[in-house]
Structure formats: C-alpha cells, structure tokens
Amino acid sequence: MxxxxxxxxxxxxxxxxxxxxxxxxxxxxxxxxxxxxxxxxxxxxxxxxxxxxxxxxxxxxxxxxxxxxxxxxxxxxxxxPMPWASIRRTLEAHYGDLEATFREIEERPFASASMGQVHRAVTLDGESLVLKVQYPxxxxxxxxxxxxxxxxxxxxxxxxxxxxxxxxxxxxxxxxxxxxLDYRAEAEALARYRARYAHLERLVIPEPLPALSGERVLAMRYVPGTPLRELEGADDALRQGVATVLADWITEELFTHGELHADPHAGNFAADDQGRLVIYDLGAVIPVPEPRLRAMMRLLDATLAQDPMAMDEALLQLGGRQGQGAPLALYRESAEAVAPLFAPGEQDFGDVRVHRRLRDLTPKVWAAMDRLQPPADTLLLSRTLNGHYWNLVRLGARLDMQGRTRPLLAWAKG
Known part of the structure; x- marks a missing residue:
C-alpha cells in the first residue's frame, strides 16, 4: 500500500x-x-x-x-526531515541499545538529504561525531x-x-x-580521499569510523563548518582561499586520479574556522577515463581557439554529433560565450555578464540537442562540472583560468 x-x-x-x-x-x-x-x-x-x-x-x-x-x-x-522515531528504529537495528554506545544523539538532524539525514551524537567516551542514517x-x-x-x-x-x-x-x-544505498562504500571513499589528499593542508575530509558504521549508518568524526551557500557575504579573503582550494582539488581529482565528486550541491561543502574547505559527502564519485578527459580538453581547446570546424570534429571524437551537426553559428556563439572565463589574468566568476550570456545561449543549445547528441557519460560529467562551476560563482572566485588550463591543454595533445 x-x-x-x-x-x-x-x-x-x-x-x-x-x-x-x-x-x-x-x-x-x-x-x-x-x-x-x-x-x-x-x-x-x-x-x-x-x-x-x-x-x-x-x-x-x-x-x-x-x-x-x-x-x-x-x-x-x-x-x-524524517521523524525521529523512524530514524531511531534504523539506529537500534544497527547498534542495539543506543544508551550502551552513545551519551547523546540529537533528535533533530542538522542536515537532510534525498537518501538519508545526519544527526550529531556524543559517545560514552565524550567524542563528538555525526551519524548519517539512511531513510527506513x-x-x-x-x-x-x-x-x-x-x-x-x-x-x-x-x-x-x-x-x-x-x-x-x-x-x-x-x-x-x-x-x-551501501554506506560502507562511502566510508571506503572517505578513507581513500583522506589518504589521497593528505598533502592539501587546506582541505578537510571527515574521518569515517568503521567500527560504528554499517550498510545503512555511517559514523564520522564531527567537523564543524559554515556551509558554502552561507559564505556569499563572508570575508573576501576567506572566499578566495576556499575557491582556490576547491579549484585545485577538482583539477587533481580529474587529471591525477581520474575521478570526480559527482554530488556538487553547495550543502556538501563548507569552510571551517581556519578557512579550510570541508567536504562532507562522498556518496557519489564517478570515474573519468583518461581518453574521455583528453577528448573533452580537445573540445575546450577548439572552443578557446573559436574554431567551429575543430569544435565539430572534437564533438565527433567524443562520440556525439551523429548526423548533420549543429549550425556553425552556434559553435561560434558558444565559443564567444565561454572565452571571457579564459581570458589572460584573473577572471571574476561573479561577473553576471558572463552568466547572462551563458543563460541566453542555453535554450539554443538545447534546441540543437538532437543534432549535437552528446554521449550520456558526457552529460553526467558536464552536469557535475556545471555544479562545481556554480559553487565557484557563489564564492565570487577570481581565478587565472588561462594559466590553469594551459598545461592541461598541452597534456591533452600529447
């Protein structure tokens, strides 16, 4: 029923x-x-x-x-949020008697998502942690x-x-x-990412606690922070520091490890009291094979060169554009819209003129989607990168994108 x-x-x-x-x-x-x-x-x-x-x-x-x-x-x-009584049943199914493990569990969650919600807790030893509980x-x-x-x-x-x-x-x-659905996989991802990015001193990933975790409950050490979506009015130096770490981390994810955090909504990121970037959720991580990454960078290279024919050829190499292809005028307009983000020097992600041009372009791209036909995995990857882009916009990031991409474009041609 x-x-x-x-x-x-x-x-x-x-x-x-x-x-x-x-x-x-x-x-x-x-x-x-x-x-x-x-x-x-x-x-x-x-x-x-x-x-x-x-x-x-x-x-x-x-x-x-x-x-x-x-x-x-x-x-x-x-x-x-899901009512506490339902969440408590899931916790009791995993831990048994809650009082035997925890001194306190806050009944009201401080985060509610699509697949579960997060509650703060204190162990009998006085350790503060959070419990991510899957919806019953x-x-x-x-x-x-x-x-x-x-x-x-x-x-x-x-x-x-x-x-x-x-x-x-x-x-x-x-x-x-x-x-x-299996929080043990997310616990493994948290451990992997903590080891992988330990050299990034301004990046914080909560430590999973395997002894207290299971298929439907994930226990992590509590890392307080101000959610990214609440940083728009924060000190500029703080926002620029967080934005730089976010951009560095995404670049390393893609070009060194061939993976990408695929749930980039702003609630999954925060800044701690030291101005470090905190990543709370690693439930969705997608692989990005090197051939796919090289092909996408060749498309970006053709776009920055404002070469419509090369853009069309790069889209073919990606596995899209089966058939007639998009009008060359659309390729040109797309290149002109993207170009300001990669101009020499620092580019302001808060520049509304860039967003307005991209927004005006979007209906034209979707109208030509049956002719562009991008591969499905590219759609997913593009959606994820789009989410990370808007996080940089919310931070008002100022980044030298040309300097960042130049060696990556050279790598794609190698």
Missing amino acids: RERGRTRRLLGLGARTGGALLRTRLGGQADWRGLGEALFEGLSELKGPAMKLAQIMSQWDDLLPPDLAEELARLQRQAE GLAEVLESDLAQVRRLMRLGRWFKVPQARLDALFEELASSLRGE
Whole structure:
C-alpha cells in the first residue's frame, strides 16, 4: 500500500510537470513558482530518487526557469526531515541499545538529504561525531521509484534530448543511487580521499569510523563548518582561499586520479574556522577515463581557439554529433560565450555578464540537442562540472583560468 501511494504521488508530480512544459510549448505561461512549491513539498516528504533528480536539476542554474530553480534549490537546504522515531528504529537495528554506545544523539538532524539525514551524537567516551542514517525502507522502494523517475525523464524528449541518451543517462543515475544505498562504500571513499589528499593542508575530509558504521549508518568524526551557500557575504579573503582550494582539488581529482565528486550541491561543502574547505559527502564519485578527459580538453581547446570546424570534429571524437551537426553559428556563439572565463589574468566568476550570456545561449543549445547528441557519460560529467562551476560563482572566485588550463591543454595533445 505504501509503495502504491508513493507511485501515485510521483505520477501526480510528473503529470503537473508535464502540463507546465506543454503550456510553454503551446505558447502559454506556466506557473513555475507553483510547480516548484508542489515539487518541494511532495519530494521533500517522499525522499529517494525523485528528490535526488530534482536536486540535480536545481544545479542547472542556467537552464531552469528562475522561479522553479529557486524552489528546487530548497531541497538542498530545507528538506523536511524524517521523524525521529523512524530514524531511531534504523539506529537500534544497527547498534542495539543506543544508551550502551552513545551519551547523546540529537533528535533533530542538522542536515537532510534525498537518501538519508545526519544527526550529531556524543559517545560514552565524550567524542563528538555525526551519524548519517539512511531513510527506513528506501532500499525496498528504490526500484519502484526509479521506474517513475524514468517516466519523468522522458519529458527530456521535449527538449529534444534523444531517447537513447536519456536511457543511458538514467542508467548512470540508477547505478549511482543503488551504490549510495551501501554506506560502507562511502566510508571506503572517505578513507581513500583522506589518504589521497593528505598533502592539501587546506582541505578537510571527515574521518569515517568503521567500527560504528554499517550498510545503512555511517559514523564520522564531527567537523564543524559554515556551509558554502552561507559564505556569499563572508570575508573576501576567506572566499578566495576556499575557491582556490576547491579549484585545485577538482583539477587533481580529474587529471591525477581520474575521478570526480559527482554530488556538487553547495550543502556538501563548507569552510571551517581556519578557512579550510570541508567536504562532507562522498556518496557519489564517478570515474573519468583518461581518453574521455583528453577528448573533452580537445573540445575546450577548439572552443578557446573559436574554431567551429575543430569544435565539430572534437564533438565527433567524443562520440556525439551523429548526423548533420549543429549550425556553425552556434559553435561560434558558444565559443564567444565561454572565452571571457579564459581570458589572460584573473577572471571574476561573479561577473553576471558572463552568466547572462551563458543563460541566453542555453535554450539554443538545447534546441540543437538532437543534432549535437552528446554521449550520456558526457552529460553526467558536464552536469557535475556545471555544479562545481556554480559553487565557484557563489564564492565570487577570481581565478587565472588561462594559466590553469594551459598545461592541461598541452597534456591533452600529447
């Protein structure tokens, strides 16, 4: 009965979303604010894959209507928590008598996400830690929810995304969500990242506690910090320091280790009282094979050279652009929009003129999507990089992107 109720709610939200899209295609006006409020309320309660998909969508600040994006972004910071009684049952199933392990567990979570929520706790020895607890019953409804998410993703055909690409993107999402169900894998990722980036003194990754962790509960040492989304009005030196570490870390992730943190919403990052970047969540990490990375850098090289024919050839080498290809004018306009970010010297990620140009370009790119046909894994990687880009925007980063990319472009040609 509970599963059927979830299905009806998801289908209802999907129908409302489809109706809004249909009205815009017919030249009408959609109530994006009202749709966003309905999606926030419904998905905040239901949790799971559909909420995860909405959080992913909200990271496309330059794609969604502003009113809709603003409401969906609330899912990253204001999602309704699961009642404590349900969370307590999961904890008791894992630990047994909670009083035998913990002096205190805060009943109200300080973070609620799509697949679980986080509670502060104190052990009998007085050690402060956090417990990431998976929502009860999520594993049992996951496949049913994914079936409904697949239906929702079919709306992407209205944006001219080929069905084969949507199917492949769905499989990437489904595989990631299934992997997120086992918190032991995230504990291993935390340990791996802590060892890998120990040389970055201004980067902090919480230490997992394997003895207190399991499949549906992840225990970590508590690392306090100010969430990245709350740093927009902070001291400029603090924001620039955090932005520099974030950019250095992403570059090393990609070009040294061939991986990428694939859940870049702002709630997963913070700054501690020493101004260090804190990364809280490693539930989603994707591999980035070297051939794919080299091909994407060759596309960037052609874009910075503002060479439409080379851009088209690079897209072919990526595995996209099967068929006629996009108009050369679109390639030129795309190159002109991106160029300011890679001009000589420090570039200001807070420059709204750049964002406005990229936002104006987005509908044209999506209108040509059936001719561009980017590979599904490139869509996922692009979405992730887009999320990290917007984190740099929120920080008002000033970075020498030309200096950063020059050796990487040379590496791609080697």
